[in-house]
Amino acid sequence: MEFVVKSGAAEKQKTACLIIGAHKKSLLPSATAIDSITEGYLADVLKRGDLNFKPGHSLMLLHSHHAPFERLLLLAMGDNNKPLTEAEFNQLTTNLASQLRSVNAREVTIAIEEIAVEGKSLHWVTRHVVEAIEYAFYQFDQFKNDTGTSALSKISLKKVILLADRKNAEAVKAGLVQGQAIGNGRNVARTLGNLPGNICHPTYLADEAKALAKKHAKLTTRVLNEKQMSDLGMSSLLSVSAGSEQEARLICMEFKNGKRSARPLVLLGKGITFDTGGISLKPGAAMDEMKFDMCGAASVFGVMNTIIELDLPINVIGMVAAAENMPGGQATRPGDIVTSMSGKTIEILNTDAEGRLVLCDALTYAERYKPEAVIDIATLTGACVVALGHHTTGLLSNHQPLAEELLSASREAMDRAWQLPMGEEYTRQLDSNFADMANIGGPAAGTITAACFLAKFAEAYPWAHLDIAGTAWKSGKEKGATGRPVPMLVQYLLNKI
Ligand code: BES
Ligand code: MN
Ligand code: ZN
Numbered sequence: 001m002e003f004v005v006k007s008g009a010a011e012k013q014k015t016a017c018l019i020i021g022a023h024k025k026s027l028l029p030s031a032t033a034i035d036s037i038t039e040g041y042l043a044d045v046l047k048r049g050d051l052n053f054k055p056g057h058s059l060m061l062l063h064s065h066h067a068p069f070e071r072l073l074l075l076a077m078g079d080n081n082k083p084l085t086e087a088e089f090n091q092l093t094t095n096l097a098s099q100l101r102s103v104n105a106r107e108v109t110i111a112i113e114e115i116a117v118e119g120k121s122l123h124w125v126t127r128h129v130v131e132a133i134e135y136a137f138y139q140f141d142q143f144k145n146d147t148g149t150s151a152l153s154k155i156s157l158k159k160v161i162l163l164a165d166r167k168n169a170e171a172v173k174a175g176l177v178q179g180q181a182i183g184n185g186r187n188v189a190r191t192l193g194n195l196p197g198n199i200c201h202p203t204y205l206a207d208e209a210k211a212l213a214k215k216h217a218k219l220t221t222r223v224l225n226e227k228q229m230s231d232l233g234m235s236s237l238l239s240v241s242a243g244s245e246q247e248a249r250l251i252c253m254e255f256k257n258g259k260r261s262a263r264p265l266v267l268l269g270k271g272i273t274f275d276t277g278g279i280s281l282k283p284g285a286a287m288d289e290m291k292f293d294m295c296g297a298a299s300v301f302g303v304m305n306t307i308i309e310l311d312l313p314i315n316v317i318g319m320v321a322a323a324e325n326m327p328g329g330q331a332t333r334p335g336d337i338v339t340s341m342s343g344k345t346i347e348i349l350n351t352d353a354e355g356r357l358v359l360c361d362a363l364t365y366a367e368r369y370k371p372e373a374v375i376d377i378a379t380l381t382g383a384c385v386v387a388l389g390h391h392t393t394g395l396l397s398n399h400q401p402l403a404e405e406l407l408s409a410s411r412e413a414m415d416r417a418w419q420l421p422m423g424e425e426y427t428r429q430l431d432s433n434f435a436d437m438a439n440i441g442g443p444a445a446g447t448i449t450a451a452c453f454l455a456k457f458a459e460a461y462p463w464a465h466l467d468i469a470g471t472a473w474k475s476g477k478e479k480g481a482t483g484r485p486v487p488m489l490v491q492y493l494l495n496k497i
Helices: 029-037 041-048 086-102 122-136 166-194 202-215 226-232 235-241 287-310 355-369 382-388 400-412 424-430 446-455 486-494
Strands: 002-006 018-022 058-061 072-076 107-111 159-163 219-224 249-256 265-275 315-325 336-339 345-348 373-378 393-397 417-419 463-467
Touching: 002 166, 018 029, 029 041, 058 086, 072 086, 086 122, 122 166, 166 287, 166 486, 202 219, 202 249, 202 265, 202 287, 202 315, 219 226, 226 235, 226 355, 235 315, 235 336, 235 355, 249 287, 249 355, 265 287, 265 355, 287 315, 287 373, 287 486, 315 355, 345 355, 355 373, 355 446, 373 400, 373 486, 382 393, 382 446, 393 400, 393 446, 400 417, 400 463, 400 486, 424 446, 446 463
Parallel strands: 002 159, 018 072, 018 107, 107 159, 265 315, 265 373, 373 463, 393 417
Antiparallel strands: 058 072, 219 249, 249 315, 336 345, 393 463
């Protein structure tokens, strides 16, 4: 979507569709001005009661005489002249984005200052409105021959004009730039997530990372192949790809744009490009959704795109542990024991608990960057979906200040996360009779024991783990990757500047 910022009086806009706020109690400034040039038309309409003032509702007026705009979209702002709550704002942006998908106009003009949210700046509001529009206009139709039948093919909107007072134009512009970069990064993550396993395999991800580095001078991509990983002793990671025809890859995208002396932040994504479960084979129902088991990796790609677009002055390493988990004659057996790069031995009791097996060696490898912090992002456990559903990302950490930075970023980005506890009692569930640890900790607290497993490999730095099993994609009619938690991670990085 093309966005521009413009100053001027709302009632004077020659636009195909002007979008303003409407309170029940009294008219907002632009509504007052429009009411007067339309000889009381607006007050009449509102008196008639056709607009439900509950935020999330709206009313499209197709003709207002004496007005220079062709349509007027009224956004409900509530009953009592108060700023919106965050939840109301969410309703408003969702409704607005869907209205924009169906409006029969090439451009619209939003009086952005009339959308006021409790305790939030205009910059924040603009950014989230822009993010919501970028999200709603995304389409994944590269494998459809007949794109003419897709819902988005009927979309006419090409340009959104954000109308603001001259003194606020800078804030709106800044919010717009961030919102677009986050929206774009999120959509990059969605596309990688949506690609099927036969196309998006570990080598495909490595090629994407190399292509990104080719386009941007500040990014360098290094890729380890199986031979190189084997030489480093990454037998845990390699035990996952053993049954697959597809070779594993460890991808490191190094973005150096901060002080040379500044320690980098490492983002590490789980990149299982398809998870059959391996010899501990998954049941058939909805197994196609295991193409989404690389959404952690996809979010790392998304963040890298956004920070490149924003040219953030920081050092970030985007790592991806990519492998395909398949059964086969060479596949790892339940009961097999492997030695990780750290030297710790692992008894693989369930080959379907493979995410932690690729991540643990990558966590050890990350030590060479002497990181300020490492955050891994993984569709790690079905248990996390049971605990938090599809709304909230699980957060676990060995460093409370880091956990709090991420929670605060998640609130600001409206990309929800919730911290779960860790501890010795849980770690003991991983005890093995035959090796230093088992790769599963039994049915209780599966998300926590998975994090405790990872923590054993993350002792050298502050570390946090985001379990996005419930939030990375949607099932059912709306099946598709969500691009979460790109907004939270970008906010975390923005807060570092
Ligand atoms: N990728 C899955 C986790 C998953 C399952 C995410 C369903 C989203 C929806 C992961 O590799 C896995 O299979 N985990 C197992 C772990 C168990 C064997 C300890 C799980 O959650 O069942
Ligand atoms: Mn699995
Ligand atoms: Zn998995």
